[in-house]
Amino acid sequence: MKLTETTIAEKNIYKGKVIELNIQEVELPNKKIANREIVKHPGGVAVLAYEDKDTILMVQQFRKAIDKGIYEIPAGKLEYGEDIEACGRRELEEETGYKAEKFTYLGKIVTSPGFCNEYIYLYKAEELYKGELNTDEDEFINVIKFKVDTVKEMIKRGDIIDAKSICAFMMI
């Protein structure tokens, strides 16, 4: 069955600092009309950064949307037009203070394809060396080193719930 939906009209509801909200009127495969609420997001890059082969860097960050501090791999939003790898290298350095000699693309994910166009590109960083810590002015982060085996247990125990961080481990 052909599943495509065709946009007939699109209306912008909100344009903010991080996201936009649009309502699309679409034609369904059965020719009926439906509305789709679509959040537009620039996408992001997340980095699985190895201090050594058994140890990775994670950040602990308060996420207002879920009113909770959670562990995540270092990550950040793409600026429109920014090179994806450059964004990953920038975010790794800003959030953890580390640069990497070796930066390897792992794959990309969609986080909430039912209503949002956000893609997150995943990288592995190795051979780390000191750069410059420089978080955004509204960003407060603790950097924590974890053993890879500990992280895998934390995922199974439910102590790590961040989708992009969990996905990165399926791609190595």
Place this chain on the structure above:
Amino acid sequence: MKLTETTIAEKNIYKGKVIELNIQEVELPNKKIANREIVKHPGGVAVLAYEDKDTILMVQQFRKAIDKGIYEIPAGKLEYGEDIEACGRRELEEETGYKAEKFTYLGKIVTSPGFCNEYIYLYKAEELYKGELNTDEDEFINVIKFKVDTVKEMIKRGDIIDAKSICAFMMI
């Protein structure tokens, strides 16, 4: 460092069928004030359904937000107040036509904690038997059976990019 952000004010921008958009004014750990754009979503349930120990059910669905048909494990939105497992069982049956004797909780994830409060609860379904296919009126789905090893290869190759589906495989 204590990372909590406290809500000072909240304004609703949009209230739709699937999502709400709110702007929160928050006090940061350094006492400064910032705005947070927050998408409210009821959350969802996704089900890794095994036809036998080597074979799972996936659905192929067109996702307007990314203008692309993708493979996902069966999943759907929670109705407000709905029991989580009941939602998983309902969505599995509606999307694939199968019920399950055995339904096991795997864990939960947050998909986009930077701007959205969506949690997805993951379950494993086993000992399937025929129920009743009944997709939503604006939902068009192909059900496909895949070998588990094939799915793992598809994740690494980038042919499966859906975060919840990838996460489920980290939790079994």
